[in-house]
Every structure is written in structure tokens, then in C-alpha cells.
Amino acid sequence: MNAIIAATGSTGATPWQTLSRELQELRDQGLLEFVGPGVYRYAGLPAASAPLGVTKGVFVTGSHSIYGDVPKDFYRFPSNYLLAAQRMVGQWIVYLEPRRAGGRGYFAVAKVDKIVPDLVTAGMHLAMIAQGSFLDFGTTVPFSLDKLPMERALLNDDGTVKGSKQLAIRPLNNADFNRIVEIGLMDAEPELPRVGQPESMLAMLGEAAQQPFEGPVDRATMLVSRKVRDAKFRRAVLHVYDGRCALTGMRLVNGGGRLETEAAHIMGVGDGGPDAINNGIALSGTIHWMFDRGLIGLSEAGDILLSDKINDREGVEKMIRPDRRAHWPFAAAHRPHPRYLEWHRQRFGFQAQN
Template sequence: MAKGVFLHRADSIYDDRPEERYQFPSQYLSRASQFVGDWVVYYEPVKAGKKGYFAIARVEEIVPDPTIANMYLALIEPGSYLPMEYTVPFNDHDGLVERGLLNESGKISGRAQAAVRPISLEDFNRILERGIPDVDDMLPRTDASEPKVVESHFSETVEPFIFDQERERISSISNRLVRDRVFRKIVLDAYDCRCAITGFKFINGGGRAEVEAAHIKPVEANGPDIVANGIALSGTVHWMFDRGLVSLSDNLDILVSRQVNDSDRIWSLVNPSRKAELPRHPTLRPHPRFLEWHRQNCFKC
């Protein structure tokens, strides 16, 4: 096994869905096969956007693409995909982040152009430390102390005691505390800390947004921790959304269940347009397949 990098563009011609699959041509098969059972980091080239290194995931298996000859799919282990809290640039104040791309002359080699490439544990750790730091800069919503998050980066040493720590750190990437922290931040950033249903944006005295990050398709139903499966909601609206009392159409109209005992009061909370207030960028808005799941499996018509 080995860790790797998958290049991905939002406007990619490939049939990628980063949280589920990564499509690549046969020329990369032997290289990508090394990543099965291990982690990869997704990278968006500078010319394609500003993301840089933006997510990690574990490769579960690689299979031939049943629809196109000489193409393959790296299938992502369900629930392993995790966006970065902070996107990591190709270069930062310390220079090149993925230093394995430097040649003997200290210049960027042609390996940087490879869509699928291995990455050293040291470089992977460096990206992870910058993208998912140990310190949570989002203040607690209440004064209650929160459980301490286990350190999320990986150790490179092979000493027995450190090796045990490394296993714990790898496990912490799938730890719900870490994933919820990351999910909350990326969703609230996308929605500017504003409730999509009411339009309210409240910040408490401690600087904490009084809005929550809700999964549209819940984790228990294998809903991914991505912005397109998230929506920012105030506490009461979040409760109603989870219980199917409110939902959204594919056109992002707000829906209120006919089974609600006081629909007039609920509509009074809804923003006057009766459309959800969503991120400007289309890729950050709720994906129709998740909205459909919510209407079919949760919403009480």
C-alpha cells in the first residue's frame, strides 16, 4: 500500500464524484493500484481553480469502468471522504508543500503534471497538518467544554510506541468528532453562517454562529460529509428538517409538511421569498440526489 494524489478539476471531463469514485485511464492503473487500502489526497491544479489540496479519502478498490474501454474507477471507501477545513496551496510560506515533486536540482519535476501519483508519508502529513489542524478555531456554541480531538496527522517514525500512536491517528480521521468539526466549518463557511430557511444570521457573545450544519442525507444512511450534502440551519429548523417537517424541492423551494399542526407559525419563520438562501457557487448548493433522498425517506408530505 502507498499514499497518493488524485488530481481533480471541478470542470473535469472524467466521470468523477470524489466522495464515491475517481475515473482514470489505463496508463495510471499500476500506480493507482498501490493506493488500494490506503489514503489519497485530492488536488485541484492552480489553473483550474483555487482549491489546491482540498480533501482526503481511502481507496477501497479499483475496477474497470463498465462504460468506457481502457478506463478504470478507484472506488472510495464509504464514509472515508473528508474535505479539508482549510484548502492547502501548492506553495506556502515554507515553499513547496509536496516536496517529493522537487528534482535533484531543487526544481519542480514533471511528476507534478501526473494526474495520479504517489506521495510520501512526510508530504501527506504536511498537507494534513495544514488542512485539518489540531486546533479548532471555532468557538464552542455553549460554555460547556468539548471533548478533546485526537491529533489528526500521521507519524512517520517506525518505533513501536509511535507506531501505536500512528494507528490511533489514522483512526481519528474517521472519528466522528473530527468529521463533525470539519463538516460544520465547511458548511457554515459556504452559507456565511446564515440559516438557509429563515435567512437569520445570529452570532452569540462569544463569536459563535447560532446556526448548525445539517446533513441532508444523514451519516447513518451513508450520507457523505460534503457541502453538497449539507445545509446551514438554526436549531429549531434543524430539528424540523431532521423530522421531515420541512424540506426543499429540486428548485430549492421551501416545503412545509401538511402534517404540521401549526403551519402558519412555521411559514412565519421562513424567509419571504420562500426559497432557500444558499451559497452563490452552484457546486456548494444542495445536490438534487440528496434532496430527493430527504423528500422520499424523511419528509412527511
């Protein structure tokens, strides 16, 4: 008990209340499991241990927020959340939207780079997002599944959800983080079946032999993989564009049952562009190649701009949509952000109209 008091710097109302509080925090971190009144079981170390005082977390934001958050860049919060946010520096967080269409849910993951004072509003702070870490899930991960919250740490001992713990910034243990990210990284829609070529179960699973034991896996390790991020970005973008090239209108499927359309970053990854749906656009292979090289651009309204450097302008004009307007997704949140389109135009010297 003396060690606990010395480590926490607080005795609480009674030493036993201090002990109870510390046990609860250990349970929230996934280190202990509640067995019964006054009884906890050691649950083992998390998949990836973190320095004392550091944790993954949840940032609550969305269209209802009065703080003007830009999830890919920063999250704004008042001073009363400063300590909680500081614990998440260098760690991964998931974004939760309480009023998302279809019910509240987790819609993206990102890594916190640093906490800085907000120079615009006194008493506010900004959690700056590490460049290139933001990843839009594409489809919302529900807050609850099978009547259980994704964040098991929100449960009371009787199975009810702790409303008092649903703070705008809150810790997230590895088990809950892995659960959310696992679902968030699933395909937005299944890959098209291969025509006339039934596959074996092993082929569908992508495994020809038993894989070696890897032990507990922290899903955060997947989030730094360019291969994983590219695959998820492609699925998310093609999902909102229904697999159709925004500039040609074509939805081609190859002989193997795979969509020919590709997911293009408007602001390139190498230039700091995030893996966000509104920084993506579905393009056919040739159009993607031309877009990345500045032969084709887009106005904020979606007008297709053609570069003077094109040596077969007539051929290109036959490829694109007759009205020379890109076809955007139905949801405004999924359409290219004007700032990314402006970046692309400036990068390749397009004028506002062409």
C-alpha cells in the first residue's frame, strides 16, 4: 500500500479507495481481468508494451464538433483534457463520430505527433497528427457489435456501459484498439469472384500451408505498412466510386474478376498526402498515369483540365466523359477536398480553367 501511495502521489479518501482506483486503471489497460467483487486476474502483458504513462486512445469528433477539427492534421481540445492527451503522444488513436450516418462509430486511425498550444483560442490545445499516419477506414466500425461495445473497458461489472467514462479523449487498451482496427481494415466490399474458376479454400484464404506462430500481434504494426495502407486506401476509394473511373465513367473488370480501376492520391504520399478518401479518386490505369504526371487536372467543381503537353489531345478527349466533368461520389464527405485539388493544380501549373 505504501508503494502505491508513493507512486501515485495520492492517498485518496482511504488507502483502499486508492488501491481500487489503481486496479480499475490496470483493468482498463487490459492488464487485469475482473473476476468478481475484489478479485482480479492478471491478463498478461499487452501485445506491445508502452512506456509508463503512455497509451493509445480515442478522440471524439465529427460534424457536431464546435472546435473545427481537421482529423488528418490536428484535433483541438480544452485544457481539462491536456493530461489525457499528453499520454497519447507518439501513440495511435482512433477517431469516433457520435452522430455518423447509420449510428456512431469509429471512422479513422492516426498517430499523435505532439501537443501544442492553440495560438488562435486561449485555453485550447492541438493534438498534431503525425504526417502520413492518418488512415480513413472507408466504412464505419460500429460503436457496438452484438450488443457489446468495441471498447470493453467502458463496461461496468454488471455489463452496462459507463456513461461517465465516455469522455472526448480517453485511453484505449491494446485489446480494444486491435478489435477496432481489425474490423476497420476489412474489405469495404468483397473482391469480385473469378469467372468460371472456382478456387479451393486454401486459395481463397491465401495460405498453402500452416503459418508459423507469431504470438500476440498489435494491429498498430500493420498501420505503418505501405502495402496494407495502399490496399485499404484502394478498397475504400473504389467502394465510394463503385469501382468506376471518375473521368472516363468506365467500370472495367479483367478476366480474373478484378476491377481495372485504381485509387489515385490527389496529393501524393511522397508529398505528405494522407490516405483519406477525400484525397483519393478512382481512375483507370491510363488516366491515373496521366494524372500523376500532370497531364490531367481537375477544378474544384470537377471540370477536367487538359495540359498543353498532351501530344494526342484528340485521343484523350475521346477517353474522358463527354461533358468533361468528373463524376463525384454521392456523399459530400467522400468527394475530393478543394485544397487537395488546388495543390495538384499548383503542383503542375494548371490555371483555374482550361
